[in-house]
Amino acid sequence: MPSAGAAALAWALFWLLAPPPALPDPLEPKKNVEQKDAVFDRIYSDWVAGDTLNIYAFNHTVLRNRTEGVRVSVNVLSDHKDLPVLFVVRQKEAVVSFQVPLILRGLYQRKYAYQEVSRTLCQPQTKVEVETQHFFVDVSTLSLNASYQLRVTRVENFVLRTNEAFTFNATASQPQYFKYEFPDGVDSVIVKVTSAMAFPCSVISIQDILCPVYDLDNNVAFIGMYQTMTKKAAITVQRKDFPSNSFYVVVVVKTEDEACGGALPYYPLSKRTSPDKPVDQHNRQKMLEVMVSPAITSEAYVNSMLFCLGIFLSFYVITVLIACWENCRQHKKKGLLAAMDSPSLDTGHAHSIPDSFLGHAPYMGCGYGSFENGSSCSTEAITDSMGSADVSYGYVGERSLENVAGRPRLDSLSSVEEDDYDTLADIDYDKNVIRTKQYLCVADLARKDKRVLRKKYQIYFWNIATIAVFYALPVVQLVITYQTVVNVTGNQDICYYNFLCAHPLGNLSAFNNIISNLGYVLLGLLFLLIILQREINYNRALMRNDTHALECGIPKHFGLFYAMGTALMMEGLLSACYHVCPNYTNFQFDTSFMYMIAGLCMLKLYQKRHPDINASAYSAYACLAVVIFFSVIGVVFGKGNMVFWIIFSVMHIMATLLLSTQLYYMGRWKLDTGILRRILHVMYTDCVRQCSGPMYVDRMVLLVMGNIINWSLAAYGLLVRPNDFASYLLAIGICNLLLYFAFYIIMKLRSGERIKLIPLLCIIGTSVVWGFALFFFFQGLSTWQKTPAESREHNRDCILLDFFDDHDIWHFLSSIAMFGSFLVLLRCALKI
Numbered sequence: 001m002p003s004a005g006a007a008a009l010a011w012a013l014f015w016l017l018a019p020p021p022a023l024p025d026p027l028e029p030k031k032n033v034e035q036k037d038a039v040f041d042r043i044y045s046d047w048v049a050g051d052t053l054n055i056y057a058f059n060h061t062v063l064r065n066r067t068e069g070v071r072v073s074v075n076v077l078s079d080h081k082d083l084p085v086l087f088v089v090r091q092k093e094a095v096v097s098f099q100v101p102l103i104l105r106g107l108y109q110r111k112y113a114y115q116e117v118s119r120t121l122c123q124p125q126t127k128v129e130v131e132t133q134h135f136f137v138d139v140s141t142l143s144l145n146a147s148y149q150l151r152v153t154r155v156e157n158f159v160l161r162t163n164e165a166f167t168f169n170a171t172a173s174q175p176q177y178f179k180y181e182f183p184d185g186v187d188s189v190i191v192k193v194t195s196a197m198a199f200p201c202s203v204i205s206i207q208d209i210l211c212p213v214y215d216l217d218n219n220v221a222f223i224g225m226y227q228t229m230t231k232k233a234a235i236t237v238q239r240k241d242f243p244s245n246s247f248y249v250v251v252v253v254k255t256e257d258e259a260c261g262g263a264l265p266y267y268p269l270s271k272r273t274s275p276d277k278p279v280d281q282h283n284r285q286k287m288l289e290v291m292v293s294p295a296i297t298s299e300a301y302v303n304s305m306l307f308c309l310g311i312f313l314s315f316y317v318i319t320v321l322i323a324c325w326e327n328c329r330q331h332k333k334k335g336l337l338a339a340m341d342s343p344s345l346d347t348g349h350a351h352s353i354p355d356s357f358l359g360h361a362p363y364m365g366c367g368y369g370s371f372e373n374g375s376s377c378s379t380e381a382i383t384d385s386m387g388s389a390d391v392s393y394g395y396v397g398e399r400s401l402e403n404v405a406g407r408p409r410l411d412s413l414s415s416v417e418e419d420d421y422d423t424l425a426d427i428d429y430d431k432n433v434i435r436t437k438q439y440l441c442v443a444d445l446a447r448k449d450k451r452v453l454r455k456k457y458q459i460y461f462w463n464i465a466t467i468a469v470f471y472a473l474p475v476v477q478l479v480i481t482y483q484t485v486v487n488v489t490g491n492q493d494i495c496y497y498n499f500l501c502a503h504p505l506g507n508l509s510a511f512n513n514i515i516s517n518l519g520y521v522l523l524g525l526l527f528l529l530i531i532l533q534r535e536i537n538y539n540r541a542l543m544r545n546d547t548h549a550l551e552c553g554i555p556k557h558f559g560l561f562y563a564m565g566t567a568l569m570m571e572g573l574l575s576a577c578y579h580v581c582p583n584y585t586n587f588q589f590d591t592s593f594m595y596m597i598a599g600l601c602m603l604k605l606y607q608k609r610h611p612d613i614n615a616s617a618y619s620a621y622a623c624l625a626v627v628i629f630f631s632v633i634g635v636v637f638g639k640g641n642m643v644f645w646i647i648f649s650v651m652h653i654m655a656t657l658l659l660s661t662q663l664y665y666m667g668r669w670k671l672d673t674g675i676l677r678r679i680l681h682v683m684y685t686d687c688v689r690q691c692s693g694p695m696y697v698d699r700m701v702l703l704v705m706g707n708i709i710n711w712s713l714a715a716y717g718l719l720v721r722p723n724d725f726a727s728y729l730l731a732i733g734i735c736n737l738l739l740y741f742a743f744y745i746i747m748k749l750r751s752g753e754r755i756k757l758i759p760l761l762c763i764i765g766t767s768v769v770w771g772f773a774l775f776f777f778f779q780g781l782s783t784w785q786k787t788p789a790e791s792r793e794h795n796r797d798c799i800l801l802d803f804f805d806d807h808d809i810w811h812f813l814s815s816i817a818m819f820g821s822f823l824v825l826l827r828c829a830l831k832i
Contacts, residue, residue: 038137044150046139048085054139058152062124062131067179069155072137073118076100076148081113083143091135093124094211100148102173104217106256107264114173120155122211123179160249162189165291170202170251172284175215177207177250180292188238188295191249192500193288198230200284201260201789205250206235208242213250220252227492227499228789230260234499235492236295253286260789296503296802301511304803308515311812312522315819319526323533457559457607459617464563464596467621468570475577475589482581483507493788495581498781501798501805512798513579516808519815520572527822528565531558534826560604564822567596572815584784587635591726592628597818598733599624604825605744627729634725639785645721649714652732656710660703702743709735723785759827766820773813779806 035055038044048054060070076085084099101113124133137150157166160180170176182189193204207213207224214222224247227233239245258264486494487507497510505511535558571593578590603620615623630648638644713732722728749755755763782791798805804812 047147056137059134069158070121075116078146080143085141088138094122118174172253175252181246193233195288201254201257203252204233207248225490230789261787457557460559461562479577479580496782496784500795514576516811517572517576523819524568531561638725649718652714769817776806776810
C-alpha cells in the first residue's frame, strides 16, 4: 500500500502548510443591501443607516435622434452635518457622486451647507436607433439613521431650440445645464442668458459633450468657456470648436456674490462657533432665461470690412480730386499771369492784374494771419501773448528781401548744431528787450536761423517715431499673450468686451472692435502724405527763390505736423491692441497717444506765432511722459484715495501757474531761489506802489480764463473724485486745447481778418462730427472699473450692419474728427 501512504502524507502536508481561514471582524458591521426597482417622477421617502445600502434601479429608453435629460433630486431630512449621506449614480459611461449636506467653499475658505441637491445626469451617446439604458442610485451613510427623499425626473426642454427663449430656476446646489445642437448651415451662434435680478451671482459655462459635466461652483471653471453674470451674459460659440456639433450650456449659481460686485454674506465668527462649521445659506435661487440665436455669417464679415475700407479710402479719392483741381487752377493762374506779363501789341506795356482776380485781398501792411503758400504775400500782425494783436505792424521791411533772394538752395541740416538753438541770427541787442516789448509781432519771435528751427521741429517727428516703436512692440506681445490666455483657459472675465456684439475671427475674440480702428491708421497716413506734398511744394518754391515762400506768411515748419500724423496712426494701432483684450491692466494703451495728440496740437498752435520760443521736443515729451505716469498712478491708486487727489490737485494748480508765468513773460523768467523775492517785488511795484494794469492785456485775459478753467477742474476732481481718472485727465487736456484754439480764432478776427468759406465749413463740419462721436463714446458699453459681471450689464446689440456697436462708431467718427481737426490746424493760418 505504498500509494495510499503517499497520498495520506501529501494530504497531511497540505493541511499543515495551508493558511488558517480568516475570522470575521467583530467591529465591521454587516451591510444589508436592498435593491429596489424604481420609476421616474415618484418621490421615494426612505431611511438609511450605517449597516444599510439602498440601491434604486432605473431604466429608460434612449433614442438616437432625441435627447432627454434625467435629473436626480434629493433632500436629506436628518440634521447630521458631520455624518452626511452619500449618493452615487452609476451610469453606462459615467459615475456621479455627491454628499448631502453638500459643502461648497467660498472666499477665505468659508463653508456653506445645502440640504437639497439636484443634479442633471450626463447623457451617454447611443449608436442604435432605440436602446434601453439602466442606471442605479446607491444611498449610504455612516449615520445611525438618516431619512431622505429621492426623486428622478425627466428634464423638459433639455435640448434648446434656436431663437426660442427658455426660463428656468437654479441654485448653488441645484445647477442646470442644457444641450444645443448646431443646425445645418449655421457655423456660429450666440448664447444669451438674462435675468431680472442681479443677485445671486451666477456663472455661465459652455462645455463640450463629455462626461462628467462640471456644474458646481468649485469645478465649473475646469473646462470650456465661462463668465460670471448678474443680469446679462453672452458667449459666442463656433461650430469648429466642438467636433460633435453640439455643446452644453451650464448655469451655476455661486455661493457668494463677491465675484459679481456684491457684498459678502454674514458669516458668524465667535468663540463658541467653530471656524470649520458650515453655514446654511437657505435658498439662493435665481430665475434665468436662455436663448440661442445664430451669429452673423461670413458674408457679413466681408461686407463690414469692405464698408470700413470704403469709408476711409474715399478720403484718399477726395484728396486726389482736390489736389488735381488745385493743380489745374494753379496752372491756369500761371498761364494768365504769363499772358498778362507779355507786352501789349497796342501799348507795349504789360497788363496789370487786379488782386481780387488772383483770389486774395489787396496787399495790406498789417494782418494777423498769413496767406496761402506761394499764392500771396502778407505781413504778420503784432502778436501779443499767444497770438493776439493790439496794434498791427508788418515785418517785411525789417528784413530786406535782397538778403534772402540769393539763396538758391535749401540749407543743409548737417551743419546745424543743437547749441545754435538759443542764438538770434540778425539781432544786435539783447533778446530780453525784444521779447518783453508790449507789442510783439511774429518777426520778433521768428528770428532764429531757419535751418536751426527746421532741425528743432524735425526732432519731434523722429522722437515720436522712436517712442512708437519701443512702445508698440511690447504692447503687441502683451495683448497676444492676453488673448492666448483667454483662449486656453476659457475665462472670459479677463477681457471687458461688449459680448452682445463681439464677433470673433481666428484667435481674436472681438474682431469688430479691432478693425474699426483702421480709420486712425489710414487717415493718419493720409495726413502725412498731405504734409509731405506741402513740404515738397514749399521746398520747390524755395529753390525758385520765390519771395512769397521766403518772406511771407508765418514760418513754415512741418516737423510737428509729421509728429501729429504719426501720433494719429499710433493711436489706431494701440487702440486696436487695447481692444484685443480691454481690461484694467492695459487701459493706458488706448489713452497714451491721445494725451500726445492733445499736447502736440497745442504746441502746433503756439508754434505758429512763437517758433523761436516753443518747447523743444525733449521737454515736450518729458512733460507728456509725466502726464501718462499720473494717468497710470491715478487709475491704480486714485479710486477713492483722498491723499492722491490732494497731491494731484496741488500739482495741477502749480503746473498751471508755472505755465502761465512762462507764457506771460515769453520765457524770460527764471525759476531759482530768488523767485519769491521777485514775485513780491512785482506785486509791490504794480499793485501797491502804483496800481497799474497788466502790460500784456490779451495775454492776461487768456491766462486768467485758463487758470479759472483749470482751477475749476482741479476742484471738481478733488470734490467728486471721478472713478475714470484717465478720461478726467484727457478732459483737462481737451479743455485747454479748445480754449487756446478759440482764443486763436478770436484774436485773428479781432485783427480784422475774415474766415473764408472752406476753413469755416471745415471747422463747422469737424465740430458736428465731434459732437456725434462724443455721443457714441458716452454710451458706455463696458467698463473695467466694475466687475466683469457688472460691466456686462452695459452690453448692447450691434447697431450698424449687425457687426459694429456704438464704440466702433466712436472709432469711425473720432478718427474722421481728428483728421478734420488736423486739417483745421493746417489751414487756419493759410486761409483765414
